[in-house]
Amino acid sequence: MKLKFTKMHGAGNDFVVIDAINQHINFTPAQWRFIADRRFGIGADQILVVERPVQPDVDFRYRIYNADGGEVEQCGNGSRAFVQFVIEKGLTDKTSIRVETMSGIIEPRLEADGKITVNMGAPVLEPSRVPFLSESLTASHQGDDSLWPLEINGKQAWISAVSMGNPHAVQVVASVDDYPVQVDGPLIENHPRFPKRVNAGFMQILDRRHIRLRVFERGAGETLACGTGACAAAVTGIHRGLLDSPVRVSMRGGELSIAWKGEGHPVFLSGPAVTVFEGEINLSEIQ
Structure with a gap:
């Protein structure tokens, strides 16, 4: 056909x-x-x-x-x-x-x-609904957000679990250029704490309204941009008290703008x- x-x-x-x-x-x-x-x-x-x-x-x-x-x-x-x-x-x-x-x-x-x-x-921030299996883990808190320890490649990463209709694990890194996204991305995607697998986001904060982001997408690998990943990263940064809305998200394929007023409110995604x-x-x- x-x-x-x-x-x-x-x-x-x-x-x-x-x-x-x-x-x-x-x-x-x-x-x-x-x-x-x-x-x-x-x-x-x-x-x-x-x-x-x-x-x-x-x-x-x-x-x-x-x-x-x-x-x-x-x-x-x-x-x-x-x-x-x-x-x-x-x-x-x-x-x-x-x-x-x-x-x-x-x-x-x-x-x-x-x-x-x-x-x-509205983003889903309750771990069980992401879904993320947080049992036996002790969260660290930053702002209003819960950061969860995840064992990845012999080291501990602190991630925020959030759903934008699909599951995301977001962590803050010093440099998205230097971080081993291709190594850690698939390990996070298939981590047993995420029963439906997960999109792995790596966020570098440039200032309170601008971030750089790489996303290793569930079932697709790293993409040049990820809309729900940009939403999840901005939500995470705002929830942690590190970012202010609206957030400019720079990815390898271009830029998106994310606006969010806080818990209970919808996320607005704008771009080409x-x-x-x-x-x-x-x-x-x-x-």
Whole structure:
């Protein structure tokens, strides 16, 4: 079968976006992996699928598949690409939409300057709901945040566990350039304290409104940007009393802006979404 697709990115976090409203989609994990493969397929960190909504009072359903073929709950940069896609394709004439995801409803909107802002909902800070297994651990406290000791590669890292619809472990490092992200990232991702695996964030604080960030994403490896990772890092820094909202987040693929008023309030993610090219791919031989 031939599949029509659009290649997009948000700050270098790249996606294959598929219209499943006007074409039939029923793929195997092997086919998702083939699409995401950078040598044999199209290449992407995540694959985004646009569907008709299941719930009432919602405009679309949004599904996300990582490069390893697994479906995941949320993708902040992808949500911005999603909005750009449905507007460009004429699937909606709204500039603000309600979108159903595996982790709940998000409300992205297209701003007058062309950037897209997404209401990502309130962060989850209770360890058991991230989920993070904190039993038998003693937390250290900084500001209003709890830091948890995690044994990684023979050393102890202090992480904040937070969910933005998907799980994140965020730690402050002296330099994101010097930190061994490629070594520690997969160890944190697959740490037994995180039963659903986790996105590992490494945050360098430049000043109270500016950070640098690298994220080793669950099921995708290190990406050039991570929207939910940027949200989780900003929330962590504000909760610890180290940052003030809004926070400018510089990643290897570009910059995002995160605003958060504190516990109980939603996180707002703003940044660009870019269409790169469109095409068709033949999946007939991939089972």
